[in-house]
Amino acid sequence: MVLTTTEFDTIAAISTPPGEGGISIVRISGEEALDVAKKIYRGKSLDKVASNTINYGHIIDPSTGQEIDEVMLSVMRAPHTYTKEDIIEINCHGGIVATNRILQLVISNGARMAEPGEFTKRAFLNGRIDLSQSEAVMDLIEAKTDRSMKAAINQLDGNLSHLIKHLRKDILDVLAQVEVNIDYPEYDDVETMTSKLLREKATDVHKRIVQLLQTAKQGKILRDGLATSIIGRPNVGKSSLLNHLLHEDKAIVTDVPGTTRDVLEEYANVQGVPLKLVDTAGIRDTTDKVEKIGVDRSRKAIASADLILLVLNASEELTDEDRQLIKATNGKQRIVVLNKTDLPIKLKLNEIKQLTHADHIISTSAIKSDGLKELEKLISKMFFDEGISSSQNDVMVTNARHIGLLNQAKQALEDVIKGLDTGMPVDLVQIDMTRCWDLLGEITGDSYQDELIDQLFSQFCLGK
């Protein structure tokens, strides 16, 4: 990779959330971090303080001598820092004006504004962490539940990286062995020997990738949330259900059918499983312009959902609209929620069972809070029943980019095996094996393109 001249400038950003707070941190990283700090800091001599110390002092505007803030300033010297560069962190009083003022001073005294994710990008480019660990930093910040966080920490600790590195090493070893066999054939049947070697290794690596991919479905849910759409005709209690799952009154509930006009999206924590819950407008034929748009969106929410909560009103007989909704959600992962069971029940359970081919059916009363724990348990069980890898050491693959690369790597290995089966020359088979090695390297960032790196880190928050 070619380094541009701006790549390792001294950078600075506010690393705490924007707005008022108890304390804000302005972070500086790079060769000139200490020089910049020395120009604007009055306190102990920063050349003399030990690394990894925090020091009391004041920030002064050197052009006017004006005192800006009373601060604590951390000094962390390269290479044992977050970025492997010199880092200064100025802990100031958490007001917006003072914090911005200090950042401006830092910029006018030799640093430049960091781009989003640039500190972590440096940690990657300087070799402290690899690409999948960098991605875990962002997952950690965005983690929706304790289980999601555990998966991210596990990845940040490098467990996925180690696994991928082992796979790559095994592939490289076999490729080296193949080269040797070809260059120095000791036996007459070198072609047979080499094929056997390649096949064994391809089969073995394939098996390990398949195992890893088996965690992908759950992993992706932990990272991105389970897209869950609450569907049903107007007034059956969809928004009431959403509020219960959120443990918060987010959606407006009234007895007027057609209350929810647009889709509402919220994250809920259901026994550690993050749900991306979508409350929808009740689906019915309507001439109301606004409601119609809502209803169209509800239909789309069915298509994009991983899980449908189909809500029926148990106190009324099944309507044609209900039947249509059952049909529209057939073939999807679905829980049928029979709500309003506190009222006299008119819905026929047998009919529902038949129509839905005995999907998961749960009776609830959103008003009396009945059946909602059961619903939560069922959701968690449907997606995380068979031995969720929740122990700290179990590696999970959670990231769509990684999953895509693993699938391609798996395909490359299948090409290797197929090639050997059909008697393809070994040097052609080697190409597929090498491709697998490259693809795995993209996960850890051992092989990558600059555009990918820029795109990945630009999704980070500023100051990270």
Ligand SMILES: Nc1nc2c(c(=O)[nH]1)N(C=O)[C@@H](CNc1ccc(C(=O)N[C@@H](CCC(=O)O)C(=O)O)cc1)CN2
């Ligand atoms: N004030 C502050 N808090 C913070 C961060 C930070 O940058 N500043 N972090 C930023 O996200 C996170 C902590 N992550 C960090 C990861 C590695 C190193 C680091 O210095 N690693 C060195 C030396 C480790 C050691 O002393 O053993 C290394 O790996 O060589 C620092 C912070 C969360 N809290």
Ligand SMILES: Nc1nc2c(ncn2[C@@H]2O[C@H](COP(=O)(O)OP(=O)(O)OP(=O)(O)O)[C@@H](O)[C@H]2O)c(=O)[nH]1
């Ligand atoms: N008796 C009874 N009433 C309920 C129950 N759940 C919801 N309701 C009431 O039914 C009415 C409609 O509830 P909502 O949650 O707004 O229904 P919705 O499906 O979101 O309705 P739309 O947004 O109009 O499609 C409100 O008056 C709720 O209080 C329940 O379990 N039992």
Ligand SMILES: [Mg+2]
């Ligand atoms: Mg509603």
